[in-house]
Amino acid sequence: MQAVVVRIKGGLGNQLFCYAAARRLALVNDAELVIDDVTGFIRDRRYRRRYCLDRFRIPARKATAWERMEPFERYRRGLAKCLAKRRPFHCRRYVEQEGINFDERLLTYKVRGTVHLDGLWQSEGYFKDVEATVREDLEIVPPADRLTLDMARRIRECNAVAVHVRWFDRPGGENTTHNASLDYYRRAVDKIERRLDDPHFFVFSDDPEAAIRALNLPEGEATCVSHNKGDDNAYADLWLMTQCRHFIIANSTFSWWGAWLAQYDQKTVIAPVMQVTGMTAWGFEGLLPSGWMQIPVGPTGRDHDAA
Numbered sequence: 481m482q483a484v485v486v487r488i489k490g491g492l493g494n495q496l497f498c499y500a501a502a503r504r505l506a507l508v509n510d511a512e513l514v515i516d517d518v519t520g521f522i523r524d525r526r527y528r529r530r531y532c533l534d535r536f537r538i539p540a541r542k543a544t545a546w547e548r549m550e551p552f553e554r555y556r557r558g559l560a561k562c563l564a565k566r567r568p569f570h571c572r573r574y575v576e577q578e579g580i581n582f583d584e585r586l587l588t589y590k591v592r593g594t595v596h597l598d599g600l601w602q603s604e605g606y607f608k609d610v611e612a613t614v615r616e617d618l619e620i621v622p623p624a625d626r627l628t629l630d631m632a633r634r635i636r637e638c639n640a641v642a643v644h645v646r647w648f649d650r651p652g653g654e655n656t657t658h659n660a661s662l663d664y665y666r667r668a669v670d671k672i673e674r675r676l677d678d679p680h681f682f683v684f685s686d687d688p689e690a691a692i693r694a695l696n697l698p699e700g701e702a703t704c705v706s707h708n709k710g711d712d713n714a715y716a717d718l719w720l721m722t723q724c725r726h727f728i729i730a731n732s733t734f735s736w737w738g739a740w741l742a743q744y745d746q747k748t749v750i751a752p753v754m755q756v757t758g759m760t761a762w763g764f765e766g767l768l769p770s771g772w773m774q775i776p777v778g779p780t781g782r783d784h785d786a787a
Contacts, residue, residue, distance in 0.1 A: 482511035482591045485547050487598045489520025492532045492714045493733025494600050496618060499533060501586065501601035503540075503617060504610045509591035513540040516548050519557070535715040537619045547594070560596065577601060582766025602733060603766035604740065618741060623716040627707045631682075634703065635723045638680040641672055642724035643702075644735030645683065645691035648760050652690075658760055660731050660752040664777050665695055668728040668750040671773065675748060682724060684717050684735070731762040740769070752777050 486502030488495050499515070506513035515538070517531040549556040560574040569575075569585050573592075577583065577599025586606060607614050623629070643665070648658035672679050681702040685691035688706035695702070708716040714734070721727070721738030726748040729735035739749045754777040755763040768774060 481593075482509060483514050483547075483594045484509070484511050484591060485514045485516055485543055485594060485596045487516045487520045487596065488531055488533065489524070489529070490600060491527070491529055491734065492711070492718065493735075493737050494602070495531070495533055496737050497600050497602045497606075497733060498597075499538065500604075500614045500618070501599075501606035502597050503614055504607040505586065505589065505591065505595075505597060507610055507613060511591045511595075514543045514547055515540050516543040518543075519548050519553055523554075530711060532711065532715060535621050536617065537621065538617050549596075561598075574598065580761050580764045582606075582764075602761075602764075604769055605766050615741065618737075620715055620719040620722065620741075622719060623713075625716075628716050628720065631703075631705060631707075631720055632723050635682060635720065639676055639678050639726075640724040641676070641679045641681045641726040641728060642721045642735070642738055643669075643681050643683045643691075643695065643728045644721070644730045644732060644738065645685040645687075645694070646730035646732040646734070647685065647687050647690065648731075651687055651694065658731075658756055658758070660754065661777055662694055664752050664775055665728065667775055669695075669697065671750060671775075672726060672728065672748065676726065679726065681728075682720070684721060684738075731756060731760065736767075739772070748773065750775060 484502050484506040486498055488498045503513055521529055521531060549560070561576055564572040564574040564576065570589055574596045575589065575598065580602070582603045582605045586601070645665070649656045669681070681697055683692050683695060683702055683704050688704045692702065692704040705717060705720060708714070718734065718738055721735065722741045724742060725744045727735065727739035727742070728750045729739050731752050731754055749772040751768050751772050751774055753763060753774045
């Protein structure tokens with residue numbers, strides 16, 4: 481019996497990347513996919529993230545305590561990592577991501593027995609060849625509350641553009657290194673307005689009021705989506721994003737997935753190209769699908785024309 485035990489961690493966007501890479505690895509190796517929904521969160525004291533994938537139509541079962549390396553999980557995991565690093569990549573039973581760039585070695589890795597997969601694996605390259613299966617698994621169970629359903633109706637009735645503003649650094653603060661610049665959003669909006677007829681912008685953000693003020697979109701052309709609060713309701717905003725036709729994403733895996741999961745065939749997706757490390761990471765090899773429009777953002781916050 482072969483199995484891939486995937487360690488889910490991070491926010492909702494990163495959890496989806498963890499799952500998608502593991503789903504493909506299990507599928508092509510005819511192995512069972514098992515989800516560790518516990519150990520990736522128990523030491524997250526900074527962000528206090530929780531497992532959020534129960535809102536998706538994922539067919540995999542949850543890991544047992546033994547499959548989560550319990551008891552003494554921290555020490556057993558550390559030992560497994562140490563032993564793995566002494567072996568060639570394709571001989572490891574604990575496969576941990578090395579660096580952030582796309583690592584094609586995972587595509588040819590052969591599962592033998594039970595393998596633990598640990599990493600964020602933030603590229604569609606890890607699951608592009610099983611895209612249809614991943615899309616089926618990651619169908620979101622629609623929210624049932626009236627406010628979200630009414631917003632979805634408004635989105636479907638217009639040429640909707642999802643705009644995501646992620647505030648990694650505090651709005652208006654001195655340090656905005658990790659935020660996509662306002663110039664990026666202005667140029668992205670301009671590109672959308674020149675490409676589309678009568679676009680209406682739906683603004684999603686971890687601070688929606690600050691986002692709508694900063695974007696300063698024309699009155700009557702923008703709607704602030706602000707009623708879904710907290711991590712437990714993040715899936716509802718993601719679902720609303722997928723109802724949109726076009727996208728201006730942030731340097732965020734959350735809106736990456738909102739754009740990727742959307743089914744509209746003629747969608748335009750605009751993404752920032754910026755090198756960021758530390759609190760978050762963005763701009764590394766393999767992150768952005770080739771069909772997305774990219775706007776390079778300069779290191780001082782100024783944007784430069786794409787070739």
